Amino acid sequence: MLRVETRHAVHQDHAKTLDTAGLRQHFLAENLFVTGEIRLVYTHYDRFVLGGAVPGAGTLVLDKVEETRTPSFLDRREMGIVNIGDTGTVTAAGESYTMERGDVLYLGMGTGPVSFSGAGRFYITSAPAHRTCPSRLIRLADAKEVRLGDTATANKRVINQFIHPLVMESCQLVLGYTTLLDGSVWNTMPAHTHDRRMEAYLYWNMDEKARVMHLMGEPTETRHLFVANEEAAISPPWSIHSGAGTGPYTFIWAMAGDNVDYTDMDFIQPEELR
Numbered sequence: 500m501l502r503v504e505t506r507h508a509v510h511q512d513h514a515k516t517l518d519t520a521g522l523r524q525h526f527l528a529e530n531l532f533v534t535g536e537i538r539l540v541y542t543h544y545d546r547f548v549l550g551g552a553v554p555g556a557g558t559l560v561l562d563k564v565e566e567t568r569t570p571s572f573l574d575r576r577e578m579g580i581v582n583i584g585d586t587g588t589v590t591a592a593g594e595s596y597t598m599e600r601g602d603v604l605y606l607g608m609g610t611g612p613v614s615f616s617g618a619g620r621f622y623i624t625s626a627p628a629h630r631t632c633p634s635r636l637i638r639l640a641d642a643k644e645v646r647l648g649d650t651a652t653a654n655k656r657v658i659n660q661f662i663h664p665l666v667m668e669s670c671q672l673v674l675g676y677t678t679l680l681d682g683s684v685w686n687t688m689p690a691h692t693h694d695r696r697m698e699a700y701l702y703w704n705m706d707e708k709a710r711v712m713h714l715m716g717e718p719t720e721t722r723h724l725f726v727a728n729e730e731a732a733i734s735p736p737w738s739i740h741s742g743a744g745t746g747p748y749t750f751i752w753a754m755a756g757d758n759v760d761y762t763d764m765d766f767i768q769p770e771e772l773r
C-alpha cells in the first residue's frame with residue numbers, strides 16, 4: 500500500500516503566525532513507518548520527498564507515484580535509503596542489496612521500480628536528478644566521519660557523511676547521520692541556515708518516551724517542535740534546524756538544492772538567536 504501526502508512551501512512571514520498545531524501540520528512528518536505500507540511526503544521544498552517503507556512479512560514495491568506524473572518514481576529522480584530497522588533487502592534494476600541497520604543505499608536516476616523486503620525499516624529520501632549516477636551501497640565504515648563539539652558545551656557528536664562528494668557522486672542529494680556522544684544533547688549548535696538548500700531531519704535510535712526539542716524558524720524568530728522517535732522535521736531554506744534531546748538520539752540529515760557543498764552554511768551563534 501502506498502500513501503502520499505503533499506506539503507506545500509510556507510513563507511517565513513506565514514510561519515511566524517502559526518500555532519503549535521499549525522507548525523506541526525506543516526513541518527513535522529509523523530507516522531511514516533507503518534508495517535505493510537510505503538508512506539511518502541512530497542514537499543514543494545526543492546521537490547524533496549521523504550518517507551518510510553516497512554515490508555513486514557511481505558514485499559513492498561515503489562514504482563508509480565501519481566504526484567510525479569512519471570511512469571516510474573525514479574525516472575527523473577535519485578534516491579537515498581537508510582535502514583533504521585533490522586536486516587532487510589532492497590532490490591532495484593536487477594540487483595539485490597542486503598542492508599543492515601545503519602546502511603545507506605544510493606539509487607541513481609532511471610533505476611526503475613524499487614522493492615523492499617525483510618525486517619528492515621527503510622527511510623526513503625529522494626530529489627529530482629538531471630543525470631544518472633551509479634547506485635551504491637555505503638556502510639558506516641565507508642562513510643566520512645567528522646567529529647564536532649565538546650562535552651563542556653553538551654554538543655559532542657559524530658557526523659557520518661554517506662551520500663557526500665567526499666564519498667560518492669550524486670546529483671543534488673546529500674545525506675548522512677549524526678550521533679550525539681557522551682551525554683551531549685545539542686545537535687547543530689551553533690545553528691545555521693543555507694538558503695540554497697532545504698533539509699530534513701529524521702530522528703531515530705531514541706527511547707520511546709524521549710523527545711527532541713527541534714528548533715526551527717528564522718534565526719531571530721525561532722519556534723520549536725517536540726519530535727518523537729522516527730519522526731521527521733522538514734526544514735525550509737530560511738529555517739535553522741537544531742535540537743536538544745531528553746535522551747540519546749541519532750538523526751538522519753538529508754538535503755537537496757543548489758549545490759552539494761556540505762560546508763556551505765551560514766552560522767548563527769547562540770547569542771544571536773531570538
Ligand SMILES: O=C(O)C(=O)C[C@H](O)C(=O)CO
Nearest residue numbers: 656658677686687688698752
Ligand atoms: O550536528 C550537526 O551539526 C549536523 O549534523 C548538521 C547537519 O548535518 C546539517 O544541518 C547539514 O547542513
Ligand SMILES: [Zn+2]
Nearest residue numbers: 691693698740
Ligand atoms: Zn543544515
